[in-house]
């Protein structure tokens with residue numbers, strides 16, 4: 001049993017000279033006591049011996065819990081009774097089995113070492129049974145656990161490659177030379193290098209040495225305002241102003257495995273409706289329903305794909321949520337408009353804010369007031385008042401266990417009496433508040449009828465914490481931290497609000513529509529992706545903002561929120577034709593792809609700049625629609641196994657030796673196989689693109705490039721989006737893409753087969769009805785694997801059907817296969833044992849196209865080609 005916990009207890013001697021007299025200035029020292037081994041870990045207590053943190057109020061006795069939860073996931077929690085903790089609903093699958101079965105020690109990929117006195121701990125990757133690489137070691141960093149200030153840190157390697165810790169507008173790789181990564185949800189536009197709308201205290205670290213690499217991840221489940229300081233001297237220091245230390249360590253060892261292990265904990269990404277992957281159009285400042293109607297008809301006039309039309313707050317009556325402006329967006333016309341969209345298989349998504357206008361004649365206010373399920377002020381009873389678009393508002397308390405009785409009911413009333421929307425866009429939910437804390441001139445409000453859950457504040461002032469992450473008051477553009485929710489003090493639970501709102505909103509939509517819902521939230525917390533989507537907020541119509549959107553999306557894919565995108569063509573500021581062109585190209589690959597604009601900016605729908613941009617938009621969006629089977633299959637993978645849809649190059653090539661790969665954030669991969677090298681600079685007509693090793697094919701022509709771990713200059717005239725397919729992969733597509741995802745789905749499929757240097761390729765296709773809630777859990781879908789192999793002279797492609805329980809798939813046909821890297825001549829092709837002449841071989845790039853295959857996708861497929869006739 002001794003080896004079961006891979007635990008070494010090192011008894012350190014108290015450093016000479018640390019005596020009781022010096023306690024005031026000396027850092028706190030805790031000693032481990034009452035160690036208790038459990039079947040899959042240990043418990044112990046940490047008892048303060050001497051010293052004190054910088055702000056006093058040190059907690060004397062802490063509880064240590066260690067759990068070897070899975071082979072690759074270690075849980076280390078340091079807490080104290082009666083302290084705030086993130087509710088368990090934010091975490092999934094605590095153990096690899098339920099009830100937990102101890103994991104044989106030799107199977108654990110990590111080793112934990114604890115120093116008893118002074119307490120510290122270290123985590124190593126195990127190599128066999130011995131300690132390998134050190135991933136974490138708290139010994140030399142200040143360990144403080146006091147009422148309103150906690151710190152813990154680790155030493156790390158020189159110039160570490162660290163990613164994550166959002167939400168921040170920043171390059172993909174975090175600056176290791178002294179960056180402060182602040183987390184506290186805040187409405188601050190897309191200001192670079194500051195805390196923004198969401199909190200995801202997770203980082204992934206990539207270590208490389210020669211041709212070897214490994215990645216690990218660290219997650220702190222904590223929702224209080226915090227700083228994570230990286231560097232300057234090979235350290236990572238976490239500082240938070242509340243809660244507990246609830247750490248999870250993920251062993252990877254590949255970056256994609258790290259994210260899968262993290263997503264298993266916070267919840268695999270939810271499965272979006274198929275149409276959510278279509279193209280979306282929105283703006284703030286549509287004046288009336290006629291203008292919105294004109295947008296939709298302009299799209300069809302210019303032949304540009306459009307799945308979903310959105311409206312921002314303009315549609316509301318005086319910015320009251322769940323209302324329609326009777327003059328500009330009258331109910332009957334809105335209903336007719338949405339009915340028309342639906343008849344053309346298009347969707348409608350309106351915005352909803354959490355703030356409910358204080359207005360004694362407004363139903364949504366009257367019933368929120370009556371329900372008592374609102375955020376309460378510092379007295380713990382009366383409704384907290386903020387000021388948002390409609391003026392003074394109160395806010396639903398999404399942590400209230402009965403909140404659906406208010407929120408879902410409002411959504412349902414709006415749906416039934418207003419407009420049958422298909423999804424909801426929830427904004428301003430950090431919570432944003434124009435008063436920056438209490439509104440001086442706020443009207444008085446009713447008391448909550450629910451029993452108050454206000455707790456004793458043990459003498460601390462939540463509005464004035466002694467340590468301020470980001471050096472900024474917590475109520476900046478928000479409500480005061482001494483407000484109350486059913487979870488307790490807002491100071492503690494504030495970061496959870498957006499994700500809780502997403503959850504309640506999604507439940508409402510699923511109940512009303514009986515189908516998968518799209519809920520796009522600005523504010524998020526760890527676990528958001530399990531419930532809904534995110535857009536990157538109020539960016540700017542600048543080249544820099546467009547470039548940084550890539551890193552934003554890559555980070556959110558790591559956070560488990562793959563349905564993410566930025567406002568295409570930019571939100572604040574006027575876009576230009578050239579910027580909007582390049583952004584439409586890049587945006588055509590965003591997992592969540594929406595053109596959105598601010599009020600009073602020049603219009604930027606893709607047809608307003610004339611026929612050239614309209615034609616480019618049409619082409620890149622049709623290409624997106626042709627790729628949707630690929631995207632949708634990637635979402636299925638992420639939903640069922642965790643992991644990313646869009647990922648950095650280093651995820652697939654962690655051992656790349658060039659030294660460039662950890663930094664690359666101007667290019668990205670969709671899945672493992674489609675590499676995008678978009679133009680991100682004004683007036684550029686070429687891009688310098690990095691090619692990791694392996695064979696790559698020009699996506700459009702099949703021309704091969706040998707990946708040489710070097711940058712290659714690619715031509716990229718204004719109408720061109722450079723894309724490459726990685727040899728070794730098969731990408732499922734639709735032929736003849738149409739203007740909606742629904743129409744596109746009626747078209748035959750195509751397989752793009754990109755053979756690697758050994759003549760192999762593999763891929764998969766997932767097809768279901770695209771909207772039902774249970775298709776995956778009840779396996780009502782088609783899931784097929786494709787394999788291709790070839791020699792210099794012959795090759796073949798075959799399928800293996802893994803699940804075939806979606807009858808409509810019998811009517812869906814495979815129309816064409818395209819093979820990149822075919823033999824240098826092809827003279828005969830067989831489809832399912834019968835020769836066909838319906839193929840085209842182009843010797844120039846060795847591309848074979850076999851047309852009119854006409855086999856149902858539910859049927860076993862065999863295509864054989866040869867150069868021997």
Ligand SMILES: *[C@@H]1O[C@H](CO)[C@@H](O)[C@H](O)[C@H]1NC(C)=O
Pocket residue numbers: 089090499500503507527
């Ligand atoms: C979201 O709601 C579901 C019920 O629909 C619940 O099981 C889950 O715990 C909730 N998630 C969070 C983060 O509260």
Ligand SMILES: *[C@@H]1O[C@H](CO)[C@@H](O)[C@H](O)[C@H]1NC(C)=O
Pocket residue numbers: 113122134137138139140
């Ligand atoms: C942690 O770091 C300290 C100080 O650098 C070192 O003495 C100790 O051996 C390390 N712990 C382990 C288990 O490697």
Ligand SMILES: *[C@@H]1O[C@H](CO)[C@@H](O)[C@H](O)[C@H]1NC(C)=O
Pocket residue numbers: 291292294295298603605607608
């Ligand atoms: C529709 O397109 C026409 C032609 O580009 C343009 O004049 C008009 O403003 C557009 N309407 C809207 C609402 O975008």
Ligand SMILES: *[C@@H]1O[C@H](CO)[C@@H](O)[C@H](O)[C@H]1NC(C)=O
Pocket residue numbers: 359360361366369370446447449
């Ligand atoms: C709000 O609720 C209180 C009772 O909790 C009631 O006295 C008051 O009239 C209500 N206000 C409105 C506008 O309904």
Ligand SMILES: *[C@@H]1O[C@H](CO)[C@@H](O)[C@H](O)[C@H]1NC(C)=O
Pocket residue numbers: 694727728729756757758759760761762
């Ligand atoms: C080629 O692809 C096959 C199947 O996808 C894979 O197993 C193999 O490792 C790849 N070989 C090379 C050299 O990339």
Ligand SMILES: *[C@@H]1O[C@H](CO)[C@@H](O)[C@H](O)[C@H]1NC(C)=O
Pocket residue numbers: 789790791794795796798864
């Ligand atoms: C497919 O091609 C590979 C490589 O040429 C060969 O080994 C295999 O037998 C072929 N399979 C079929 C079904 O023709």
Ligand SMILES: CC(=O)N[C@H]1CO[C@H](CO)[C@@H](O)[C@@H]1O
Pocket residue numbers: 169188189190191192538539540542544545548572
């Ligand atoms: C990178 C970038 O352009 N960021 C801008 C996004 O928008 C906000 C608000 O307008 C600006 O403050 C940022 O500089």
